[in-house]
Amino acid sequence: MIKLVDITKYYSSGYVKTFALRDINLEVKEGEFMTVMGPSGAGKSTLLYILGMLDTPSSGEYHFFDQKVHRLSEKQLSELHKNHIGFVFQSYHLIDDLTVYENLETPLLYKKVKGAERKSKVAEMLDRFQVVAKKDLFPNQLSGGQQQKVAVARAVITNPKLILADEPTGNLNTKEGQEIMELFKELNEEGTTIIQVTHSEKNASYGRRIVNLLDGWIVD
Amino acid sequence: MFKNYLKIALRNIKKYKGYSFINMAGLAVGMACCILLFLWVQDELSYDRFHENADEIYRVISEIHTADKITHNARTPNPLGPVVKEKYPEVIDFIRYQGFVGWLVQAGDKSFINDNLGTADPSFFEMFTFPFLKGDPKTALSERYSIVISENMAKKYFGHEDPMGKIIRIGKDFKVTGVIRNIPENSHLHFDCIIPIINMEYHWETDLKDWEDIRFYTYIQLHKKSSPEDVSEKISGIIKEHLPKSPTKVYLQPLTDVHLRSDFEADLDNYNQGSMAYVFIFTMTALGILLIACINFMNLSTARSANRAKEVGMRKIAGAQRMDIIKQFLGESILLAFIALIFALLLVELLLPLLNGLSGKHLDLDFSGNIQLLLGLIAIALLTGLFSGSYPSLFLSSYQPVNIMKKDFSSRASGSLRKILVVFQFALTIILLIGTMVIYSQLNYIQNRDLGFDKDHVLEFWTAHADYEALKNELLKNPNILSIANSETPGREPWGATGLDWDGKIAGEEIRFYSTMADPDYLETLNLEMVEGRFFSKEFPTDVTQAVVVNEAAVRAMGMESPVGKRLRFREWEVTIIGVIKDFHQTSLHNPIEPLVFRHSYDFPHVLAKISSKNVPETLVFLEKTWKKFVKHYPFTYEFLDEKIDNFYKTERTIGKVFQYFTSVAILIACLGLFGLASFMTERRTKEIGIRKVLGAKVSGIILLLSREFTKWILIANIIAWPVAYLVANEWLQNFAYRINIGLEIFIFSAALALVIAILTVSYQAIKAAIANPVDSLRYE
Known part of the structure; x- marks a missing residue:
């Protein structure tokens, strides 16, 4: 599903190049549950953003199914991304001024899903993630765990093939974290590929494969 | 999708009330100014367009070519109209018109002298569209003793009775043959009643066939396809034919230009005269203020963009394209603009009486009869929304989600563009400020300039052809009446002529001169000085018919060495110059001092009286009482000379006041913007300020640090504004023959004022930041 060939990412400020990723070669198969681990500054998040097409590598090739991501225009990227990828963040990143219902609806609006279908999809998600009672509340009226549930629901509402999670339990207590990991x-198990970044060994244990990063290199 | 955006927009307005208030208040005030000026400009441009044939009617203007200049006179020789119509088929019709005030008008037991009496050719109502309530426009003026009156006049004289067929006496008896609706304010022709021109010949000693008599305004209606240039060429030819020595040509002024593009001698209705220049200046001011408000909006929206950045990032991750984001934020600013428009309309309703009071117009917000206004408003809101939303939306939509998700994200909206915008905004404000100050100084200068005569406590009135000597003797019995002169007033409309001949004149060298009536007491009444020779005197009875006094300007224009004793000839009179009077400003300071020839008044029904500054009310009562002994039918009316002269600058004074208001508004809006920007800039530097304080910086040092940058911007704005303001102000000053020099002090003062205002605005934020505890700002690191 995903194939990275010699991916390098650096930031230049003045005469200094700071490398975030160096010669990353990685293959991810459909249905995998992969964990990226490593100390702060190892390049975990950068890798995740590149995988999520939110950031572009400085060099190297990125194949997503049969698409050459590194050759696509911004518009095509956006199209690919909105149909196949869902994102979950450590600090939830819900839109503060929209209710739970409206937050869930937003990705569907951008996919131009029709009204009736939208309604049923949102209802399905609310039901599945047990937040029906909260649908008219704003994010700041919810606990962290509830917010993250909504964020996950928002990520999966478009049925993405790939979910990228950046320390999804970082701001949650143990019980809430466990719920999210479940x-x-x-x-x-339903077939969605998941790649998560985490510091927690316990969370890593939910996955079936661990990739370790150090100073931008993959280490075994 | 739209609903989603709308919700977000409304929730944002509600959530950030203070910010939304500043933002919308600025926009609303800016729009209100713009709408007010729009209404004013629209009214100015609407003059005389209500006539059905407006586009085919022209006024014939005389162009008098003399040695050093071309003078325009709004009147043309009496017989011109009929001859032109007879000779040229492209001229459909002609109308000669003249208006008078001060005739005694009687009907039944009612009599007034303040009606505007018009006189015109009988087809007047066929060329001009003044709707009739009663009577037939085609035949109303065809009888010699017919009169058409306005609705108001009908009410005034006849109350609720039917005025048709009633008799109105103006010297002779006239029968009412029509009643027209009151004349709209946006007409350059104003009259209460109108009689056929033929009466001028029979009763007012006007020879309608005399080519040398230039008394009427001539209007002609041309066929749609004929060229006014060709016709004016032909008319000039006719004048040459009948007046071979006259240096007069004509040009055809479109009827719709009369209000805004007339700067002629002897014109009608001059106190109400508009000017294209002011229409232009006001339009620019309106756009300028709106621009300032838009820039404000942009700046504040962008400054707040960090708050919206996360939303933008999430939307992009949820699949939004850049275009979606742009649409959303543009939509939001358009929504805000429309909300601001509603407030602006309320403000306009509130402020219209003020503008009407200033301008003497009766403007109102009437959408039903004014599609233009409605479309204009929608356009204003839409453009404001689009323009002011463009930068924030482009800026916000450019955010890369990956940057926003990183923890150390801070808005990079500091962009130099925003500084440029603030500089631009202040530059516009400073231009307005300098403009206001120049207008103020010039008006001040006019008010205080020595006119060369004493205008205080001089009043003028009409004698109704009473026995002047008896009236004078009676009046002078009062010790508070210091002197009385039987003469014309200085400060009247200039009314020039050519064709003067003098000893030593080089053939073909024409000058335009002005003549005025005076008697021996004139000199003392106005406290004038002689340069050479003597003024009229009772000791020389021949002065009445054989002597003239000229001013210095006339001597210069004629190029005379020793003028006293030289002979002057004009048409039927031949006279001797007996003295030269020192130059004084006989007309407004818009005009230079023109050559002036004084003739001795004889049976002239007009008086100037110099009264003492003591007991003025009693003196006025005495004047009226005495006057009434001599004049039976007329009420006593008078005018003070200084007030009359003041009236010359009424337009400028109005413009000055309007400018003053709009400048204040512009400063206010610009300050709102600066305040918003300052709070944003200070917030961004909170950490820096914290570190500096920890390192031992003093509060005063911090304030200085924060104010310094703004000071720099204001100075740059000044440097941009100065040349523009100088050029515009200088152009305006060209309207005056006597004007101030725009001194450096005006620029320095405006710079200082802008700086003080700006620093006051900024200092609130600076002081707040400077006295804050550094621990608070550094803790969250």
Whole structure:
């Protein structure tokens, strides 16, 4: 499903090049549950953003199914991304001024899904993630765990093939974190590919494969 | 999708009330100014367009070519109209018109002298569209003793009775043959009643066949396809034919230009005269203020963009294209603009009486009869929304989600563009500020300039042809009446002529001169000085018919060495110059001092009286009482000379006031913007300020640091504004023959004022930041 060939990413400021990723070669198969681990500054998030097509590598090739991502225009990227990829962040990143219902609806609006279908999809998600009672609340009226549930629901509402999670339990307590991880496991069992970044060994244990990063290199 | 955006927009407005208020208040005030000026400009441009044939009617203007200049006179020789119509088929019709005030008008037991009496050729109502309430426009003026009156006049004289067929006496008896609706304010022709021109010949000693008599305004209606240039060429030819020595040509002024593009001698209705230049200046001011408000909006929206950045990032991750984001934010600013428009309309309703009071117009917000206004408003809101939303939306939509998701994200909206915008905004404000100050100084200068005569406590009135000597003797019995002169007033409309001949004149060298009536007491009444020779005197009875006094300007124009004793000839009179009077400003300071010839008044029904500054009310009562002994039918009316002279600058004074208001508004809006920007800039530097304080910086040092940058911007804005303001102000000053020099102090003062205002605005934020505890700003690191 995903194939990275010699991916390098650096930031230049003045005369200094700071490398975030160096010669990354990685293959991810459909249905995998992969964990990226490593200390702060190892390049984990950068890798995730590149995989999520939110950031572009400085060099190297990125194949997503049969598409050459590194050759696509911004518009094509956006199209690919909105149909196949869902994102979950450590700090949830819900839109503060929209209710739970409206937050869930937003990706469907951008996919130009018709009204009736939208309604049923949102209802299905609310039901599945057990947040029906909260649908008219704003994000800041919810606990962290509930917010993250909504964020996951928003990520999966478009039925993406790939879910990218950046320390999804980082801001949650143990019980809430566990719930979220269970959700991921469930999704993975239904066939969704999941790549997560985490510091936690316990969370890593939900996945079946671990990639370690150090100073931008993959280490075994 | 739209609903989603709308919700977000409304929730944002509600959530950030203070910010939304500043943003919308600025926009609303800017729009209100713009709408007010729009209404004013629209009214100015609407003059005389209500006539059905407006586009085919022209006014014939005389162009008098003399040695050093071309003078325009709004009147043409009496017989010109009929001859032109007879000779040229492209001229459909002609109308000669003249208006008078001060005739005694009687009907039944009512009599007034303040009606505007018009006189015109009988087809007047066929060329001009003044709707009739009663009577037939085609035949109303065909009888010699017919009169058409306005609705108001009908009410005034006849109350609720039917005025048709009633008799109105103006010297002779006239029968009412029509009643027209009151004349709209946006007409350059104003009259209460109108009689056929033929009466001028029979009763007012006007020879309608005399080519040398230039008394009427001539209007002609041309066939749609004929060229006004060709026709004016032909008319000039006719004048040459009948007046071979006259240096007069004509040009055809479109009827719709009369209000805004007339700067002629002897014109009608001059106190109401508009000017294209002011229409232009006001339009620019309106756009300028709106621009300032838009820039404000942009700046504030962009400054707040960090708050919206996360939303933008999430939307992009959820699949939004850049275009979606742009649409959303543009939509939001258009929504805000429309909300601001509603507030602006309320403000306009509130402020219209003020503008009407200033301008003497009766403007109102009437959408039903004014599609243009409605479309204009929608266009204003839409353009404002689009323009002011363009930068924030482009800026916000450019965010890369990956940058926003990183923890150290901070908006990079500091962009130099925003600084440029603030500089631009202040530059516009400073231009307005300098403009206001120049207008103010010039008006001040006019008010205080020595006119060369004493205008205070001089009043003028009409004698109704009473026995002047008896009236004078009676009046002078009051010790508070210091002197009385039987003469014309300085400060009247200039009314020049050519064709003067003098000893030593080089053939073909024409000058345009002005003549005025005066008697021996004139000199004392106005406190004038002689340069050479003597003024009229009772000791020389021949002065009445054989002597003239000229001013210095006339001597210069004629190029005379020793003028006293030289002979002057003009048409039927031949006279001797007996003295030269020192130059004084006989007309407004818009015009230079022109050659002036004084003739001795004789049975002239007009008086100037110099009264003492003491007991003025009693003196006025005495004047009226005495006057009434001599004049039976007329009420006593008078005018003070200084007020009359003041009236010359009424337009400028109005413009000055309007400018003053709009400049204040512009400063206010610009300050709102600066305030918003300052709060944003300070916020961004909170950490820096914290570190500096920890390192031992003093509060005063921090304030200085924060104010310094703004000071720099204001100075740059000044440098941009100065040349523009100088050029515009200088152009305006060209309207005056006597004007101030725009001194450096005006520029320095405006710079200082802008700086003080800006620093006051900024200092609130600076002081707040400077006295904050550094621990608070550094803790969250």
